[in-house]
Amino acid sequence: xxxxxxSDLLLTPPVPxxxxxxxxxxxxxxxxxxxxxxxxxxxxxxILELLQKExxxxxxxxQGDYGEFVIKDPDEVAKLWGLRKCKPxxxxxxxSRALRYYYNKRILHKTKGKRFTYKFNFSKVVLVNYPLxxxxxxPFLLAQNHFNGGTATSDCxxxxxxxxxxxxxxxxxxxxxxxxxxxxxxxxxxxxxxxRLESFPFLGSGxxxxxxxxxxxxxxxxxxxxxxxxxxxxxxxxxxxxxxCPKLPPGSLYSSHFxxxxxxxxxxxxPHPFSSLLPPGDTTGAERAQTGGTNGSAGGQPPRLxxxxxxxxxxxxxxxxxxxxxxxxxxxxxxxxxxxxxxxSLGLGLGLGLGGVGVGGxxxxxxxxxxxxxxxDPESDSDLEITDLSDCSSENENEPDFSxxxxxRLGGRSHLLDAKSRGLGRGLPPLSxxxxxxxxxxxxxxxxxxTPPPSSLPPALSPSLSMVDRHRxxxxxxxxQS
DNA sequence: CACGGAAGCG
DNA sequence: CGCTTCCGTG
Numbered sequence: 001x002x003x004x005x006x007s008d009l010l011l012t013p014p015v016p017x018x019x020x021x022x023x024x025x026x027x028x029x030x031x032x033x034x035x036x037x038x039x040x041x042x043x044x045x046x047i048l049e050l051l052q053k054e055x056x057x058x059x060x061x062x063q064g065d066y067g068e069f070v071i072k073d074p075d076e077v078a079k080l081w082g083l084r085k086c087k088p089x090x091x092x093x094x095x096s097r098a099l100r101y102y103y104n105k106r107i108l109h110k111t112k113g114k115r116f117t118y119k120f121n122f123s124k125v126v127l128v129n130y131p132l133x134x135x136x137x138x139p140f141l142l143a144q145n146h147f148n149g150g151t152a153t154s155d156c157x158x159x160x161x162x163x164x165x166x167x168x169x170x171x172x173x174x175x176x177x178x179x180x181x182x183x184x185x186x187x188x189x190x191x192x193x194x195x196r197l198e199s200f201p202f203l204g205s206g207x208x209x210x211x212x213x214x215x216x217x218x219x220x221x222x223x224x225x226x227x228x229x230x231x232x233x234x235x236x237x238x239x240x241x242x243x244x245c246p247k248l249p250p251g252s253l254y255s256s257h258f259x260x261x262x263x264x265x266x267x268x269x270x271p272h273p274f275s276s277l278l279p280p281g282d283t284t285g286a287e288r289a290q291t292g293g294t295n296g297s298a299g300g301q302p303p304r305l306x307x308x309x310x311x312x313x314x315x316x317x318x319x320x321x322x323x324x325x326x327x328x329x330x331x332x333x334x335x336x337x338x339x340x341x342x343x344x345s346l347g348l349g350l351g352l353g354l355g356g357v358g359v360g361g362x363x364x365x366x367x368x369x370x371x372x373x374x375x376x377d378p379e380s381d382s383d384l385e386i387t388d389l390s391d392c393s394s395e396n397e398n399e400p401d402f403s404x405x406x407x408x409r410l411g412g413r414s415h416l417l418d419a420k421s422r423g424l425g426r427g428l429p430p431l432s433x434x435x436x437x438x439x440x441x442x443x444x445x446x447x448x449x450x451t452p453p454p455s456s457l458p459p460a461l462s463p464s465l466s467m468v469d470r471h472r473x474x475x476x477x478x479x480x481q482s
Numbered sequence: 483c484a485c486g487g488a489a490g491c492g
Numbered sequence: 493c494g495c496t497t498c499c500g501t502g
Contacts, residue, residue: 094498097486097495097496100486101486
């Protein structure tokens with residue numbers, strides 16, 4: 001048979017049902033433009049898809065730190081992947097090879113000591129969002145990019161544009177080129193590239209603006225794409241911050257920069273000079289600003305997020321608005337670059353998987369998860385972690401033969417399928433549904449804008465705002481506050 | 483189980 | 493390029 005790949009399972013169709021409008025993955029996430037047959041899905045996309053669907057919770061699910069997921073049923077995941085790719089002989093061994101292949105690209109990395117546990121590294125995504133920063137020179141990125149720092153082995157580039165590219169091929173290389181200002185000035189950038197950015201509205205409060213002259217940007221061109229929901233959001237700062245982020249240092253803009261908050265974001269994104277412009281209470285200010293514009297969810301608990309339950313996230317410390325960062329947290333946030341710690345670390349750091357969660361061992365994971373000797377520290381996500389406690393596993397599920405009809409212990413996929421209509425429960429939290437862990441969070445408000453349908457982006461989100469304008473606004477805001 | 487080299491494929 | 497397949501090593 002010509003491969004009846006059941007790919008559809010995860011393919012496009014259901015999108016609407018599963019995700020809230022505006023929150024679903026962008027089209028391209030499902031089927032790369034070039035692949036009509038949608039056979040070209042990339043593994044990481046696929047993984048995200050699975051993670052996003054409740055039906056597959058028994059097979060693969062978010063667990064542990066942000067961005068961390070566990071393949072509960074390796075064989076099943078492999079099978080699904082094989083189906084999707086029409087590779088009947090796919091198995092976990094091969095799948096895992098492919099995942100390992102992502103290590104170099106920094107898309108994923110292994111959570112050592114935890115079997116079948118991997119973690120997404122969203123730094124690239126973040127990068128995309130921060131074209132403004134001169135990647136090459138930005139201390140923030142460097143700092144935040146502790147991925148590199150830690151791992152820094154062979155690769156010298158802090159943020160690895162290549163990695164970025166691998167994720168978002170269309171990304172303009174310009175990202176790391178001209179400085180923000182140059183771009184803001186209207187340097188014509190390569191076009192075409194920008195497409196990708198559009199897909200990451202969440203990333204971007206302003207990012208897009210920089211990638212292309214405002215005038216060109218216009219409202220998200222291609223797709224109403226605000227639909228980009230990507231679950232990535234969860235990984236984005238905002239998302240992260242909600243859950244695990246350590247407290248934000250005073251004056252930093254955390255979440256804001258991740259989310260489309262023109263005001264803050266523009267500044268926050270900028271390194272010291274600008275960020276410092278923000279008043280200490282800035283966070284709050286930003287919140288306010290945002291909140292004002294958004295609707296409802298701000299005050300109360302927003303709808304539950306789609307985020308995977310983050311086991312160890314102590315909610316208490318989640319408050320953004322208030323507090324400062326403890327020394328420890330700060331330190332963890334950005335090893336080596338305390339100063340940067342503030343805004344970016346939170347945002348970017350989170351994206352990186354900064355482990356921000358850092359709070360260290362404090363009771364984050366379930367006992368069972370923490371298992372024996374597994375060292376679980378804030379840095380767990382980085383390659384720094386050397387602990388390798390892989391214990392002997394008792395279960396080895398290699399399936400010699402792979403049959404489509406075979407249903408594994410999942411209990412049958414059938415049940416999975418019907419669960420389709422409600423996939424929101426898991427998946428990355430769409431911006432709109434970010435979990436307000438506890439109290440009203442700034443991020444929440446920032447996020448809110450997404451709630452509405454894609455096409456209608458709040459002005460704030462509109463990429464068309466020029467950087468200058470943003471700055472202006474920011475300053476205004478600042479003044480207002482003071 | 484995890485890793486990464488190497489070759490191969492579309 | 494992005495895997496897939498195979499494999500040796502730890």
